[in-house]
Structures are given as C-alpha cells and as structure tokens.
Amino acid sequence: MLRLVATGPGPDAAIRLEGVSLRRGGRMVLDGLHLAIPATGITAIMGPNGAGKSLSLRVMAGLIEPDSGSVLPSEAVRGRQEIALVFQKPVLLRRSVRANLRHALAVYGVPRRKRRERLGELLDFGRLAAIADAPARALSGGEQQRVAMVRALAACPKLLLLDEPTASLDPQATAAIETLILNTAASGTAVVIVTHDQGQAGRLADHIRFVHKGALTEAAPAAQFLLAQKSPEAQAYLAGKLLL
Amino acid sequence: MQGFGDAFGAAFALIARFDTDLVEIVGLSLRVTLSATLFACLIGFPLGALLAVGRFPLRGALTVLVNALMGLPPVVVGLVVYLMLSRAGPLGTLGLLYTPTAMIVAQTILVTPIIAALTRQIVADLDAEYHETLRSMGAGAGMRMRTLLWDGRFALTTAALAGMGRALAEVGAVMIVGGNIDHVTRVMTTAIALETSRGELALALGLGIVLMILSLALNSLAMGARVGAARMAHA
Numbered sequence: 001m002l003r004l005v006a007t008g009p010g011p012d013a014a015i016r017l018e019g020v021s022l023r024r025g026g027r028m029v030l031d032g033l034h035l036a037i038p039a040t041g042i043t044a045i046m047g048p049n050g051a052g053k054s055l056s057l058r059v060m061a062g063l064i065e066p067d068s069g070s071v072l073p074s075e076a077v078r079g080r081q082e083i084a085l086v087f088q089k090p091v092l093l094r095r096s097v098r099a100n101l102r103h104a105l106a107v108y109g110v111p112r113r114k115r116r117e118r119l120g121e122l123l124d125f126g127r128l129a130a131i132a133d134a135p136a137r138a139l140s141g142g143e144q145q146r147v148a149m150v151r152a153l154a155a156c157p158k159l160l161l162l163d164e165p166t167a168s169l170d171p172q173a174t175a176a177i178e179t180l181i182l183n184t185a186a187s188g189t190a191v192v193i194v195t196h197d198q199g200q201a202g203r204l205a206d207h208i209r210f211v212h213k214g215a216l217t218e219a220a221p222a223a224q225f226l227l228a229q230k231s232p233e234a235q236a237y238l239a240g241k242l243l244l
Numbered sequence: 245m246q247g248f249g250d251a252f253g254a255a256f257a258l259i260a261r262f263d264t265d266l267v268e269i270v271g272l273s274l275r276v277t278l279s280a281t282l283f284a285c286l287i288g289f290p291l292g293a294l295l296a297v298g299r300f301p302l303r304g305a306l307t308v309l310v311n312a313l314m315g316l317p318p319v320v321v322g323l324v325v326y327l328m329l330s331r332a333g334p335l336g337t338l339g340l341l342y343t344p345t346a347m348i349v350a351q352t353i354l355v356t357p358i359i360a361a362l363t364r365q366i367v368a369d370l371d372a373e374y375h376e377t378l379r380s381m382g383a384g385a386g387m388r389m390r391t392l393l394w395d396g397r398f399a400l401t402t403a404a405l406a407g408m409g410r411a412l413a414e415v416g417a418v419m420i421v422g423g424n425i426d427h428v429t430r431v432m433t434t435a436i437a438l439e440t441s442r443g444e445l446a447l448a449l450g451l452g453i454v455l456m457i458l459s460l461a462l463n464s465l466a467m468g469a470r471v472g473a474a475r476m477a478h479a
C-alpha cells in the first residue's frame with residue numbers, strides 16, 4: 001500500500017502525488033509524476049492527449065495503485081467518500097435520474113429518512129427537477145454530465161475530480177456545468193478539472209498543472225500561466241504545436 | 245384409432261369447453277413450473293451474481309460446473325431425485341416421491357443452473373461497464389450485486405422465462421419422480437406421452453396445442469422485456 005497515512009501532502013495541499021510511476025502496455029504512462037493539488041479553489045490539469053491526465057485522476061481517487069511513488073492525501077480527504085471522481089465518459093445506471101441519485105445516497109450511507117430531503121437539494125442544485133423522472137441514459141450528453149456531477153456531489157466530497165466534463169457540450173450546457181463547478185468550489189470543495197480549453201481554464205481555474213508524457217512540466221497560478229508559459233512543452237501545446 | 249381430422253376437431257372441442265381433465269393437467273403443469281422457476285430464480289440470481297463479481301477460491305471451477313449443469317439430461321436429474329426421495333433413500337422419510345413437490349424439486353434442480361449461468365453472463369457484462377463507477381463511489385460487494393441485478397432486470401426476466409420454458413417442456417424428470425399419476429402428478433408433457441401411446445389423440449393434441457400456446461406466450465413476454473428495455477433506454 002503506497003497511500004501513506006503517516007505523512008501528509010504538506011501545507012495547503014488537498015492531495016499530493018510524489019514521484020508516481022505507472023507502467024501500462026510496456027511503457028511508462030506515468031513517469032515520476034509530482035503533482036500537488038491545492039486545498040482550496042479550482043485546479044486545471046492541462047496537457048496533450050495521452051499525457052496521463054485521466055490516469056493521474058484515477059490514481060488520486062485510489063482506483064489505481066501506482067507501481068512506485070506515493071499518494072499523499074491530506075487529513076481532510078482521507079475517507080473513502082471524501083474524493084469523488086466524474087469520469088471522462090460517465091456511466092449512469094439504467095434508471096431514472098432520481099433513482100440514480102437515490103442509489104448514490106444509499107451507497108454513501110445517507111440515512112433513509114434524510115434521503116428525500118437531500119435528493120431535493122441535489123435536484124435543485126443541478127437544475128435537474130424537470131428531468132428527474134426521465135431514464136438517465138436517454139438524456140443528452142450535457143444532461144448526463146450534469147447528473148454525473150451532481151451524483152458525485154451527493155457524497156459531499158472534500159475533493160472533486162472532473163475529467164473533461166464539458167468536452168462534447170454546446171456553449172449553453174458548458175455554461176451550466178461551469179456554474180455548477182464554481183458553486184461547488186465556492187462551497188469549500190477543492191475541484192480538479194482536466195480540460196483542453198484555455199478559455200475554460202481562464203474562466204474557472206485558480207491554479208494550472210501542465211502534464212506531458214506522464215510527468216509534470218509546469219505548475220503555476222492560472223493568470224500567470226495563461227499569460228506566459230515557462231516550459232517549452234506548455235508553450236507548444238497552447239500554440240497548437242505539441243504532439244505527444 | 246381416430247382419424248387425424250377427427251382428433252384435431254376433438255382436441256379443439258376439449259379446449260373450447262375447458263374440459264375438466266385438460267384444465268386440471270394444465271393447472272398442475274403451471275403450478276409445478278412456476279414454483280420451480282421461482283425457486284430457481286431465488287437461488288440462481290444471487291448465485292449467478294456472486295459468480296460474476298465475487299472473488300473467492302474455486303470461483304472458476306464453480307462457474308464451469310454451473311455451465312456444465314445447464315445441459316443436464318432431465319432423466320438423469322429425475323433418477324437422482326428419485327434415488328434421494330425413494331423409501332430407501334436419504335430423504336425417503338419425507339414421503340415426497342410421486343407428489344407435485346418432488347416434481348418441483350426436480351425441475352428446480354434442472355432450471356437453477358440455466359438461470360444461474362445466464363445471470364452470471366448478464367451481470368458480468370454489466371459489471372464490465374459499471375465496475376469503475378461503483379468502485380469510485382465506494383460501493384461494497386453486496387451493494388454492487390444488488391445494483392447489477394436490478395439494472396439487469398430486463399435481461400434477467402428473459403433468463404427466467406428461458407428457464408421456465410425449459411421446465412414447461414421437460415418430460416423425463418417429472419415422469420420419473422411424479423409417476424404421471426392421474427389427478428395427482430399428471431402434467432401436460434407426461435399426459436401427452438401417455439395419451440399418445442394409448443391412442444387417445446384428442447387429449448394429447450389438446451394439451452399439445454395448449455403447450456405450444458404457452459411456449460409462444462413465454463417467448464412474446466421475453467420479446468416484450470427486450471422492447472421494454474429499449475423503449476426506456478435502459479439497454
């Protein structure tokens with residue numbers, strides 16, 4: 001078990017990956033990755049396709065054990081439900097939206113008598129009331145993303161990991177998700193969002209982490225990073241020139 | 245020996261006037277088959293789900309065994325249950341031989357592997373899709389099994405109907421352990437076998453027609469389950 005409990009991630013970090021390496025298909029897909037996620041605000045992880053962004057979220061969520069290196073969660077995010085992950089392609093259950101959320105509340109151990117009230121809050125928060133009784137998998141991509149995100153929030157996580165939550169959404173659906181993200185961060189949850197969209201990073205992120213070939217190449221405040229990148233990889237990526 | 249046309253005419257007449265013998269036989273068939281299917285589901289659903297998602301020693305061997313038992317010859321099941329329930333057998337004191345209960349036991353043994361094996365496949369396929377999501381939510385093994393069984397409910401309905409179809413059409417096992425006793429353990433398939441051999445084609449044909457209709461109805465229900473799943477976009 002590489003998830004150390006004795007040492008924390010250091011001050012002001014929700015979770016820290018230290019020299020995390022992972023081998024898949026005969027090559028290093030995470031290669032000594034150092035990644036500290038601030039305990040407050042929104043952190044955007046950027047980097048080209050195949051850089052290891054999705055894998056690093058899975059490692060943070062405890063779904064994958066790295067081959068070497070350490071995963072150091074802070075005290076606050078150490079419980080099983082304190083970290084919630086919304087996948088790049090979310091999988092909703094074959095039930096109504098309402099039943100999906102009710103299922104999540106049951107999994108998260110919310111007492112039966114409190115579920116109805118929590119369900120109402122979640123539907124309101126995600127503005128899902130109008131589609132609450134629709135079969136979840138028949139919804140549009142944007143609606144499904146919103147359901148997946150609200151389902152993750154049902155756990156009241158301290159750290160929310162979002163993998164390209166608006167990748168295939170129209171501007172309106174994107175705006176709806178971004179509003180949800182900002183509201184969530186405002187309520188004190190640390191949010192990590194993987195995105196390829198500089199505009200989105202500018203609108204949402206407080207911090208940027210740039211990943212390339214399974215390693216961190218740049219970590220900076222968002223305003224600074226988007227104005228001028230220090231690493232040649234990040235410069236090339238934002239200029240549309242970087243290939244993995 | 246009646247003529248062919250006469251026999252058909254008489255068969256339809258029996259059905260049309262709800263002949264008491266025919267109704268009794270059909271009723272017992274349904275009672276035995278429905279009970280056996282119910283018990284087979286109660287055992288087969290959780291067993292199949294456990295084989296699909298459980299991690300325990302001998303899981304592979306058990307899976308192979310269940311799959312092999314799917315093809316059990318009904319007469320062999322009948323023979324084994326007969327030996328268990330016969331006066332000298334280990335369960336002989338229960339006095340169950342030649343009762344509908346014995347037939348339900350035999351058919352449950354016959355149908356359970358079918359439902360368990362189909363359930364295992366259905367749940368395993370669904371688990372491939374749900375596994376990471378449920379794990380990321382921190383769902384325990386019990387919750388995972390319940391989630392997968394509920395979300396596979398339409399496909400599982402089809403599995404149950406397949407098992408029921410097999411039980412309904414089966415003749416060897418119920419013949420051996422039921423004994424085909426008039427008014428006691430005579431079901432559609434055993435009655436058809438007997439009446440045909442006696443040349444009583446009207447009752448045999450009448451029962452055959454009812455059996456066909458029931459079999460078609462089961463298939464329609466199975467199709468309905470598939471259509472329902474698609475319509476509700478749960479597939």
Ligand SMILES: Nc1ncnc2c1ncn2[C@@H]1O[C@H](COP(=O)(O)OP(=O)(O)OP(=O)(O)O)[C@@H](O)[C@H]1O
Nearest residue numbers: 024025029047048049050051052053054055056088
């Ligand atoms: N099971 C696996 N077997 C082989 N290679 C894998 C496996 N899982 C991931 N990879 C490889 O690891 C690399 C990183 O994958 P990851 O999904 O983290 O990329 P990403 O940064 O999220 O990319 P994208 O922007 O396209 O989503 C990819 O090159 C991928 O092909």
Ligand SMILES: [Mg+2]
Nearest residue numbers: 053054088163
């Ligand atoms: Mg990815």
